[in-house]
Amino acid sequence: MIDFQNGGFYKLSAVDPQPLQKEIGPLLIEGENVLQTFKGIRDFIAFTNKRVIAVNIQGITGKKRDYTSLPFSKVQAFSVETAGTFDLDAELDLWFSSVGKVRFEFRDNVDIRMLSQLIAGYVL
Template identity: 55%
Template sequence: MIDFSKDTVFKLTPCKPKDIAPTVQPIIIPGEQIISSFKAVRDFVVFTNKRLIAVNVQGMTGRKKDFTSLPYNRIQAFSIETAGTFDLDAELDLWFSGLGNVRLEFRGSDIRAIGQLIATHTL
């Protein structure tokens, strides 16, 4: 499992869902759809209509991958912070029952749309 106790787990930029779909498709359940995806250097995060999937690519070859599934129905609270003039990163904080706080940083993303996505599936 990804160590979410770090201050920041990923610094993410938008990517096309079709680029990462082959990697996560085997764990997608019937009726689940990829809504958006974001990529760091090797790792990535996928938002579906049911959960957040964080993928940690491991090893030198990148063949080993850790998939962490974070269902929206376990979110107790969330917070978004927009980017500023000097601080270009937007942040999403999620508090999960039984897991604690998960923080994701986004660059070049509409954090309000991500907040809307989380609200749509949790409220």
């Protein structure tokens, strides 16, 4: 599992879910749909209607991958912080039972309020 306390997913930008569908498609259960995807330099996350799937690409070749599933049913609280004048990154914090806080940082072009509304629809 990804160690979110000593690292996380930073500088994420919204990307088209279609190219990533091939990689995470086998992980999805019946009735689960990918809603939004975000990619960093190598790593990426996918928001589905059931969970967040965080993919950590490891090693020089990138063949080794860690897939961490964070179900919305385990979210206890969440927080969003919009980008500002000097702090150009928006942040999403999710608190999961038994995992703790998970932080994702997004580039300023990501509509963090829309993402907050998406999460609220599945958590509340």
